[in-house]
Amino acid sequence: MARNAKRRILDGALNLLRAEGGGSITLDAAAKEVGLTKPGLMYHFPTKEALMLAVVDHVGDRWERMLLDRLGQPPQTASPYQRMRAYVEVALDAPFDRADFAIYSDAHYRTALTDTWVRRMEPWVALPDTLPDAARARLTAARLLADGYWTAAATGVFPVPDRDCAPLLGVAEELLKDEAP
Numbered sequence: 001m002a003r004n005a006k007r008r009i010l011d012g013a014l015n016l017l018r019a020e021g022g023g024s025i026t027l028d029a030a031a032k033e034v035g036l037t038k039p040g041l042m043y044h045f046p047t048k049e050a051l052m053l054a055v056v057d058h059v060g061d062r063w064e065r066m067l068l069d070r071l072g073q074p075p076q077t078a079s080p081y082q083r084m085r086a087y088v089e090v091a092l093d094a095p096f097d098r099a100d101f102a103i104y105s106d107a108h109y110r111t112a113l114t115d116t117w118v119r120r121m122e123p124w125v126a127l128p129d130t131l132p133d134a135a136r137a138r139l140t141a142a143r144l145l146a147d148g149y150w151t152a153a154a155t156g157v158f159p160v161p162d163r164d165c166a167p168l169l170g171v172a173e174e175l176l177k178d179e180a181p
Contacts, residue, residue: 006044008034010058013051017099027051049112056113059103060120066090067124075123080131081178084139087124088172091146092165101154142175 012034013025027048031041045051071078071086078086107113125143127136149168152159160168 006054007058009036009041009044009051010055013055014059014099014103017102018097025052025055052106052110053112053116056103056107056116057120059100060116063090064120066094079178080127080135080139081176083124084127084142085176088142088146088176089169091150092169092172094150096150096154098154098156101151138175138177142172145172145175 009030013030016025016029016033025048027038027041027045030045030051031038034041041051045054067075067086067090070089071082073082075083104117107117127139131139145168149160151157
């Protein structure tokens, strides 16, 4: 039961960020969003910091599930090309919204939240030093293309027209070609 309550609170906190005009996550607002008292919410998340860490981890869980589903194997057993392909495909295909962007961008203003993102995403986007420079550049370009796309989709600022999505994926595929050394 507590797990369902925590998930409900985390989903409710994300809904606050989806509010028209942008919302913010406070203990009071999160409690109200899910029909709890503030002490009821604080039973699960005693501080705003605890709630924010859990929200970032909740969003990280979603990303990780989508990435694992796309990759079909643990990231440590995949090549850099396979991991980056999964990342690019999720970023270009999954539905993202302002809550995803707000959590991602806000996390970079607090070390503990940034550390959570790094821990969750580094296995997917980190490239080995032994990768040739040209390959590193192509994989990095593919990641930056994906980051730009999901940012535009999540924020609604200069979104990519539907007709450009398939060709954009084609460009990413060219960047992701695995060239044997």
